[in-house]
Amino acid sequence: MLKFIFKFAKKYWLSLSLMLIFTVFSAKINLELPQYTSKIITQGVAMKNMEAIYSNGFHMIGLSLLSGVLMLAGIFFASRSAGAMARDIRHETFKKIEDFSMSEFGKFSVASLTTRITNDARQFQQTFTMIMRMGIYAPIIGAGAIINTLAISGSMSWIMAITVFSIIVLTTIIGVFAVPKLKIFQTKLDKLNMQTRQTITGLRVIRAYRKEKVEEEKFGEINTEMLKMNVFFERIFGLISPYMTMVSGLGLVAIAWIGSYFVKSGEISIGDVASLTQYLAQVTFAFVMLSMIFMSIPRMNVAIKRLSEILDEEILIKDKAKTKKAPKTFELAFENVSFAYPDSEEAVLEGINFEVQQGQTIAVIGGTGSGKSTIAKLIPRFYDVSKGKIKLGGVDIRDLKQSELHNLIGYVPQKASLFSGNIRENINYGSSKHLTDEEIIEALKIAQAWDFVQKLPEDLNEKVSQGGKNFSGGQKQRLSIARAIASKAPILIFDDSFSALDYKTDAKLRAELATKTKSQTKFIVAQRVTSIMQADKIIVLDGGKIVGIGTHGELLEDNEIYREIASSQLSDEEIEAQIKDFEKQKTVSKTKKAAKKAVSVSKKIAKKSLKQAVAKKSKKGEK
Ligand SMILES: Nc1ncnc2c1ncn2[C@@H]1O[C@H](COP(=O)(O)OP(=O)(O)O)[C@@H](O)[C@H]1O
Ligand SMILES: [Mg+2]
Structure with missing residues (x-):
């Protein structure tokens, strides 16, 4: 998998590195924002100090904008490079398929090749963009938010621990049930494409034999299988959002409730409670994203595998390392x-x-x-x-x-x-x-x-x-x-x-x-x-x-099978006439041949006598 990614990513290292840098900075800024919330509340709202509210507020707005811009830039570079990579993948795969000989085409169905080049390449593009962006952003945000929480109040960090734990539980459950099915999904899509293709290209025959119902049923079967899988995915992934809302809601209540005791005891400020709730939101976000990545990797892996199967397919008919020059004459021999x-x-x-x-x-x-x-x-x-x-x-x-x-x-x-x-x-x-x-x-x-x-x-x-x-x-x-x-x-x-x-x-x-x-x-x-x-x-x-080889006349005369074929297509008179014709030609060519032979024999004799004469002359000369 990594080899594949590296192969296609290396051309876009600059875009990808820029994306990395922008993403890291926007994550760092986002981690700082809750501290301003805290300051605004503690120094401003609690003290009724407008000055503090304004200065911190402006800072906060500035940083939010900056982070937003950086994030957009990150998305821009991520989608650009992933898009370009997908284009390269499609191109390479297409080129490879063009080199396929018939035996390679025998291994993949046309439908499957089409799904791979279109759907799998897109699948790769989507998951790769998501993994690249969130794979960096989420861990920084998650780790940073946890560290900052610990820095504010070690005694309240267990709330965060419980939240994270419940997210991990859900992710694991989904992973166990859904991920294996994700892998089957592509093969089902192949099947659907194949059936569609077969029906559309063979529509006239299907109509002629009134087999529309049969084909419809076949299509319907695969289509229903797809539906079942889609519903399953929608349901199980649909769980994520409400579950997360519930978990983070409970976490917020816990922070506010327990936080109020610590505020009373003077251990933390009101502002800290506010920033703790923000950190909690960040941690929840980070872990949700990580769980998405966790589920995207197998998906990307399936797409990569299916594409690599084409790219790594060994083509049986290849040019030799040392080829010969094209011939100048064009006789053909088996x-x-x-x-x-x-x-x-x-x-x-x-x-x-x-x-x-x-x-x-x-x-x-x-x-x-x-x-x-x-x-x-x-x-x-x-x-x-x-x-x-x-x-x-x-x-x-x-x-x-x-x-x-x-x-x-x-x-x-x-x-x-x-x-x-x-x-x-x-x-x-x-x-x-x-x-x-x-x-x-x-x-x-x-x-x-x-x-x-x-x-x-x-x-x-x-x-x-x-x-x-x-x-x-x-x-x-x-x-x-x-x-x-x-x-x-x-x-x-x-x-x-x-x-x-x-x-x-x-x-x-x-x-x-x-x-x-x-x-x-x-x-x-x-x-x-x-x-x-x-x-x-x-x-x-x-x-x-080969049971016979010759001209039409020759074969008519002495090849049983050819005669059979001919007599099934031509009338007896025609065949008779053609055989007679052939006999005539044969005698003509025989006399021609004989004449030719005679000429060549006399030529040979002439040559011989000439040679002898020359030899005699030279012998005489020697003497
Ligand atoms: N792609 C293929 N894979 C396997 N067998 C094949 C394939 N194409 C043809 N055949 C088989 O080879 C034999 C000769 O086929 P073919 O050369 O197309 O015959 P013809 O052109 O004389 O009708 C047939 O028995 C056919 O079933
Ligand atoms: Mg044929």
């Missing part, structure tokens, strides 16, 4: 890659081997859950492989800086996600540079999105709401494809990004991709055979293993 999701024993991918040259297109097809998206997620290192290697331009991607690797990749996720802003901003998002409108429109055109964007009232300036809710699924997909294309990254990954497009748009988009992204390596996950027919290589994935 070498014997196996992968299991963190916290899961079972391998989702096993022995994946493939290679694709720069500028080529590789496609993956297979049933749901066969691991297609998982392969796509391994390329930008959302997860690291469990075994084997992924190489980009001959370099293991784990040897690259993550920021550089991400610069090389334009990734279109299965679920398109847009950000609030306008279309221009969303398309520019993928690029580190500022793109011109022409470049943005070009990307939109390739992605077959310009048609509909053009028709929007504000075209590029059209507002995109959070998550892109104001666009249809297919529109969102096309916008997120445009974003990847605009990035001009040498590797493009499309994870099932064409699924919401109609056949015609899909075909147009592929044709554009083929001509406009010639030098880029494309990795396409698809469900439709038609989407990937033209790919240079197609991987057939089944249960996390």
Whole structure:
């Protein structure tokens, strides 16, 4: 806890020290005030001496004002530094979360991360301000008031002792009952946030299945738990104020009553009785504050722990100390890659081997859950492989800086996600540079999105709401494809990004991709055979293993599973025609290959004879 506080407080040492100084001085002045009360009564009121009343009175007013100003200054610096610390904490936590890989996100729920960054940081700020201010002020006031009381009348200090004792009793009781519950409070808040989030984001599904009642009940349950806890806290903390009033009231009566005997006997003056009552009030205040601090510390501790859990979370995917330079060519290779999701024993991918040259297109097809998206997620290192290697331009991607690797990749996720802003901003998002409108429109055109964007009232300036809710699924997909294309990254990954497009748009988009992204390596996950027919290589994935790899024609000819997929989507005639087509091409390429071979063989022979001739010549020369 102290390490955490120190880490964030050290930047604000000046403000914090000023706060300390101001608080100490205002406490010292406050301790002096009762002595003036005493003087005014003893020297002024009792003696009917206006002079003494005025001079002491003015002194008192002056000191009260000074103490007030100092206290305000203390509060100013305390809240300023605590506020700044909370801002830093939120910033650091946010930055850390940005570095989280998928496995870290698996450990914390989004709701919990949100509560931590907002509520826990605020909790820290509030308790820290209170502890800083009162942690210094209250002990000085408490100790000073006790010392001053003893100085006036040792025989009356037992009244104060009883008062303090009864405050401590109450604080202990509250501490025992309430503090453990305070710790549960935050987890309950997490739960409430999660339920709220889940309901709001899934509202349409909930409505469609008419599950509003069920969700309402779930929400109601957690909400009632919160209510119970809140009522409990209100009640138990509500006890403090009336109890304190009663205790200090009784103390005052005791001082007045017993004090009057000592005044009669001449042991103390009337003024002393008045200042004793003030000291009693100060001691009561000090102990109430100390008990508040005593209860705030566990609260602050919980907040700090929850924030530290994020800040101290070890991120699994990190840059190496010595990274390699980004590659210049962009062929992509999987070498014997196996992968299991963190916290899961079972391998989702096993022995994946493939290679694709720069500028080529590789496609993956297979049933749901066969691991297609998982392969796509391994390329930008959302997860690291469990075994084997992924190489980009001959370099293991784990040897690259993550920021550089991400610069090389334009990734279109299965679920398109847009950000609030306008279309221009969303398309520019993928690029580190500022793109011109022409470049943005070009990307939109390739992605077959310009048609509909053009028709929007504000075209590029059209507002995109959070998550892109104001666009249809297919529109969102096309916008997120445009974003990847605009990035001009040498590797493009499309994870099932064409699924919401109609056949015609899909075909147009592929044709554009083929001509406009010639030098880029494309990795396409698809469900439709038609989407990937033209790919240079197609991987057939089944249960996390590659069961076939080749071109559309090759696979149609000799891969059972691929044929099954194809025949479920294409008519028999189409398949027949495509196989015939393929046979034709094969013979063409065979003759081409044979011709090539013949040329290269004759070249080799020519070279050989040339070498021999040269060798003969040089031998002759030697002779
Ligand atoms: N974050 C995850 N944690 C654990 N298992 C996962 C996770 N994501 C996917 N899986 C599992 O991995 C397998 C492959 O999933 P995925 O790659 O999404 O399949 P596909 O994209 O081919 O439909 C599935 O069995 C799925 O349950
Ligand atoms: Mg998938």
